């Protein structure tokens with residue numbers, strides 16, 4: 411090993427690939443701060459969980475940072491206005507999550523003033539809050555996992571808080587080619603990253619934090635080391651790891667830096683760890699220290715289909731078309747627009763989709779990657795060699811094509827992280843990951859169908875039980891009345907006859 415080379419004290423990561431980084435073009439200049447656009451389009455679903463519900467009306471004036479849609483207690487995250495203006499509509503708009511198909515969005519016509527809400531009520535010293543109150547406060551900031559998973563951060567903390575925990579792991583491992591937003595964020599906002607780490611540690615009463623970065627990011631490492639030197643917090647340690655895709659996956663990262671294996675179907679919290687992306691930590695700090703909810707993010711705009719690749723700090727709700735323009739616009743060869751990276755991103759058919767909490771990268775490619783014709787599996791085993799989850803992709807592939815749900819579960823399809831490594835090495839060009847995505851979607855559908863059938867059966871049984879209870883009640887009342895009549899004395903019989911006579915007379919009166 412050469413002098414000065416990083417040393418690692420790491421657990422074993424199975425499989426994975428060393429991929430070309432392709433990040434030089436977008437990291438050659440500082441993060442550009444995008445201007446506030448004339449219009450913001452804010453989808454009601456920018457997170458895992460239920461859609462947020464609008465809490466503003468059409469025509470209403472809103473301020474930067476104002477709550478515009480809330481979650482009302484379900485799994486989800488609130489949405490805030492990214493600038494000041496007037497609510498123009500709540501209407502369907504193309505979104506990346508659905509490959510450019512539409513979803514409900516709040517549309518705000520900006521007034522150019524960028525006037526913010528009053529933060530005096532919001533700002534508090536987080537150290538004065540108990541962990542439960544701090545987690546509630548983080549929930550109000552609309553913060554979700556910015557590494558791509560977009561799981562609501564506060565709810566992830568709340569789930570984890572029920573278990574014994576040891577490590578907060580800040581994930582600065584940005585191993586997918588082309589994406590460089592976390593690298594640039596760590597270089598330019600390192601103080602926010604480590605400040606956010608301290609807030610998150612307080613929210614979970616955690617004793618240790620590992621900030622994990624790949625060793626090929628020297629500028630980010632230097633900036634983080636400087637920020638850690640400033641805070642002098644011995645609980646927080648910087649850890650370097652080699653660049654192997656997909657070591658930034660949550661379970662893979664836990665294995666790599668703690669040598670603990672997350673159980674199949676489990677979570678990092680099952681082995682005492684909570685993983686948060688570095689961008690999420692910076693967003694938490696921005697909310698807690700400055701009172702600004704999640705209304706902007708750093709996004710990479712890159713690929714050989716844009717003129718000047720860069721990273722841009724952009725208000726959520728700005729369209730992809732606008733940030734591509736900031737990157738010098740499309741080149742003549744631009745052919746494919748992908749939201750996310752080349753391995754896990756989604757192709758979209760329009761650049762009118764807005765930048766949302768999940769938008770880490772806008773990738774414009776000049777030509778579609780050449781994919782050979784699919785051929786039968788030759789059982790070479792290459793796919794199993796590279797699978798970071800130690801699955802047997804070739805077996806899963808057979809069961810996916812046969813739609814055999816039981817076998818798919820048995821072979822661990824639900825643990826597949828859809829990293830795409832198996833596709834990349836398959837000499838038969840079998841689109842394994844696409845098959846696995848479809849099979850997982852089918853399994854979710856089946857699970858939903860089963861849940862719907864179970865609820866319908868429960869409703870039916872409940873109704874039958876209610877009708878039976880009513881019948882039983884009527885029968886027992888009738889029996890009680892009969893008993894009473896049988897046991898009644900002469901006075902009671904006279905009274906019953908009298909009542910019957912009166913009823914007969916009043917019926918006659920009504921008839922006449």
Ligand code: SF4
Nearest residue numbers: 797826827829830832
């Ligand atoms: S896509 Fe799934 S099966 Fe294929 S290598 Fe990745 S985790 Fe393994």
Ligand code: SF4
Nearest residue numbers: 787788790791793836
């Ligand atoms: S890499 Fe492709 S050909 Fe080889 S075993 Fe896996 S699916 Fe079959």
